[in-house]
Amino acid sequence: MTEVPKIVHDRLRAAALDQGLPATNAAEPNHPDPDLLTAFAEQSLSLAERDGVLEHLVLCVDCRDTVALALPAENVVAIPISPESGAIQAPAPHPSKPAPRRVFAWPSLRWAALAAGVVVVGSVFLLRPGKLNQSNQPSASQRIAPTKLPPPAAASSTTDHGAVASNPDEANLITVTPQSKKAADPRFTVQQSLAPHPAEHAMLLARNNKSPRQPGGLANSPGSTALALDNSAGQETAAETNRSATATTAVSAASELSSSPANPALMANSDAPAIEKAKPAAPGTTQMNELAPSDADQQKETDSALAPALRARARASAAKLEIAASQKSATGFAQHDVAQNDFAWAINSGVLRRSEDSGQTWQDNLRADHPLLCYASRGNEIWTGGQGGTIYHSVDGGMTWVQVRPSSNGRQLASDINRIDLGSSNLASNNLGSNVTQGPAKIVLSSGNHEIWISVDDGKTWEIK
């Protein structure tokens, strides 16, 4: 971070000392009263009032300290976990001065990036002037096609690993490729140059489960579920896939993934997709009928490519998810769940804990002012509640938390929250029950005084039943 001149430090101090404010006291008229400071910290002042308080805070170190000390406990924010060791990192100490400026900081690198960009553009102009003067710019797929694509007839074939068809739907391939394998996957460099398509975004959301419409760890789109049908059920579905009738974009994407030469290993490493795809594969379902004939051929290859170990793993994960969905009790370590990121959750001694390795090791994730009693997860979205109306919400798998203060008609929820159910405000029906939903989030809180608090807009407004 850029350092300010030292004279600025001294003039700021001098301004405060010149002001000569007396010691902080609630009854002291020269200082804002605790009400005003509280409202300032809670961002509930009008602009004029806020500016007035800020002007005072600039000059009054005591009030600045009061505001800082009165901030809610920092443990509301998720505890950072070391990616290597999995150990909980201690919070960073308060820096007494700004961090030293790094040589490779962004302000330095951006000029290098700009220069590199100029060089690249210049070299393109110099080396290929004729191509650039053509009236019609070739599309991304057309530019790539000469080097990667087989004949057009085969472009839609799912056995063509390098296929980058002009059909926008097939651009969804990129979203299925796990990021860790992008560099190794020859398709990645090709697909990266494709123009974005709305369907691609939809697939990306489906894979990452970042959409609030997506239930926890489960893909709703028929295509995304279709790939893993035989992973979970353990059925030889090659014959069934031949009966598939229609191809969705997700199906083609999933088929592309599974048919790639690198995909067996790739799929074996991607537990989370295996879990999310395995779940909807209830025996006797007819989802396979949705597959197109061309995709069905590829599905055969998928089946043969998947290692038996992967299938067993997917089945085990699916079984674990089934158990977790049925165990939504209030307390104890028995409560756990597998989110889309393969996180397992549990509450132990009032602390929400998270496991990134299917329960092998656990790390504290959230320790609130009051003991936490229950939680509910839906993909990366986690709700947890506890004593005294404590409730927190995370939409990124527990990386950050926001405290929610449910209130209805001016009345705030203050009793213990014993149970949280996540559902859908418009549709909540599949083989996993309430843990699998569609539509806007519906949060149902059961409080200790036998009240039911319901929100159908992700916790923005609440209604008491």
Added chain:
Amino acid sequence: MPNPAQSDNAPSIASALYERSGAAAYGLSAEQFTAIIDEILHKHISSNPASSAGQHADFCSALRLEELALARACAAGNERAWHDFISRYRQKLHSMALHITRDSAHAAELADSLFADLYGVNVRDGVRNSKLVSYTGRGSLEGWLRTVMAQEFINRYRKQKRTVSLEEQIEEGVQFAAPANPERTSARVSGGASDQHLESATDEALAELSAEDRFTLASYYLDGRTLAEIARTLGLHESSVSRRLDRLATALRKRILAGLRMRGMSHARAAEALEADVRDLQLDLRSRLTQDSSAKTFPGSSGKVPVQGPGESAD
């Protein structure tokens, strides 16, 4: 009186507020509650004569009415209110105190002391003087309790520091100031012209900043607050505060340099003056000020150093 009575539908607004607050459950009558609202309006809004009845209604509707009713009913001695208050906040008070003091013994003492103040152990004219009377519902009751506790902690720390003996200070390794060096002082006076230019240019540059920008600078560079703390105070994202500090540092440097050039300094000389370590120029004053225990910092604000600006050192 800035009563909602200024508008025709004042009674309905007052009754709606009363109903929303749930004050009836705590034995507060509608008249009592309306009087409380009037008092709050008088304190916060009546200073602005242009405020309208609509603004009053908006202000009242933004108040934490339920918590206000609870606090005032506690101050009035309602048993049910105290039962609710204790069940909601007693444990929280201890958690807050532990968060502030980071020491269980001090936390218990601080929490108990505040609880006594809230209950009102001091009796004047037969009436308990409860601190909860000063809660007006602008922010949450929990936040207000945290703020009151933080103020109490700061005041206690300052009092404690004032009564520390010299022996204890020596044991703690406190360094006492050397007498002012006359040579350094004379050198300071001789270079006064450029220093004054620098100070005035810096003051001008700071005055052009918004209050929020100056607050950010003071919190980060003087108080040693983390980006996360500043972000939470201002309701921003941590990265926004980081970007703001970068922007401010760059802008301040440019403005100070421009101010120095306007005062007749060359670019090179202005840059040289800006890079000079001003701390060397005010050692005498810094030493003098650090003996003033009343201005000392307290735990949790590691970077704070109570020193005087260069402009004060010439006397």
